[in-house]
Amino acid sequence: MASKPSLSFYTNIPTPYQLSFFNELSKLFDLTVIYYSNTENNREWKFDLNVEYRTVVLNNNFIAKIIQKKVIDFHFSWQIFKLAWNDKSDYFIIGGSYWIPNAAIALTFNKIKRKKIAYFSEPLFEVRNKVKYAIKWLLLRILQFNCNAIFCVSKQAAVSFENFGVKLPKFIIPYNIDSKLFLQLNSIKLEEFKSKYKSANEKIILSSGSLIERKGMDVLINAVKEIDDPDLRLIIIGGGPDEQKLKDLCADDHRIIFAGFQSPDHIPCFFGIADIFAFASRYDGWAVVINEAIAANVPIISSNAVGAAKELITHPDLGLLCKSGDVQEFKNAMVSLLSNENKRIDIKKHSQKLVPLISSDYNANYVYDIFTRLLA
The missing domain is CATH 3.40.50.2000 (Glycogen Phosphorylase B;)
Structure with a gap:
């Protein structure tokens, strides 16, 4: 050889x-x-x-x-x-x-x-x-x-x-990324995550990124606060200097959960319980979290200032793009996908063709x- x-x-x-x-x-x-x-x-x-x-x-x-x-x-x-x-x-x-x-x-x-x-x-x-x-x-x-x-x-x-x-x-x-990590989930660990974050019929919107102004977590928080749905949960993975400011922004909205910085081996399980992945970054040259959502087969709502989203989500059948910083657009996109299970299923089906590319x-x-x- x-x-x-x-x-x-x-x-x-x-x-x-x-x-x-x-x-x-x-x-x-x-x-x-x-x-x-x-x-x-x-x-x-x-x-x-x-x-x-x-x-x-x-x-x-x-x-x-x-x-x-x-x-x-x-x-x-x-x-x-x-x-x-x-x-x-x-x-x-x-x-x-x-x-x-x-x-x-x-x-x-x-x-x-x-x-x-x-x-x-x-x-x-x-x-x-x-x-x-x-x-x-x-x-x-x-x-x-x-x-x-x-x-x-x-x-x-x-x-x-x-x-x-x-x-x-x-x-x-x-x-x-190693896309297989997001499909071959440990069933016991996944059940632990479900019992902690999705014990009933909650609809989970997941986001992941550093808690800094550029990542736009404030946009997602403001969008969720405007949605009147007691079963909605926004889980935010990540840590950073803006954590307390973002928690203050949530006020008393207990539907918004800060999960903190997570080791890489925990990330797939968070995607495993998510119904939607939302990413409102004000700028990212790429953003591997988009890869992770695609690999996990979770419908994506992303800012149009994210390189991976612009490159890969080229049609509404593959996910939804919102104007960077626009709270109303993110709210509308969330409501649209949360209320339409068939649309989420359709996006999941079409986005599978993107898996080899990432x-x-x-x-x-x-x-x-x-x-x-x-x-x-």
């Missing part, structure tokens, strides 16, 4: 949304994952990195620690120079902001070694100021010069690179095909 080609994947920190992707990539490549740090200031995730593939965790130097007080995802390690230069992999995927030292050094060193390199990215932020546009355009030449391709999490991301004159081949590789095994095989055939 022929040996597997080698791949190094450079990325900011371990996240629950990468682990299944890395597991699938390791089945096809001799994989090494290089993390720029073990965590960032706004993250609560903690992981055991005892995995089947090699991992390296770098340490930020004093320069990075100073800058991180203003820019959380700025990473610079003295180790990056030796590590990137000595990296013998056949193929490279580089993540993290293209202008931070770790990414720029990894890109440049492996270009010198004439390796196949793809940059992995969410959409670039728009810049209207001409001077700032020119600076960003110049910085993006780092990618134009060093990379063979851009792996974009969405079509919107691909367009954003085109708008800054990056003419490299672009492939859509969305953030992805699954790690599908996307890992696509990456293998890109490197070994399309970029060969």
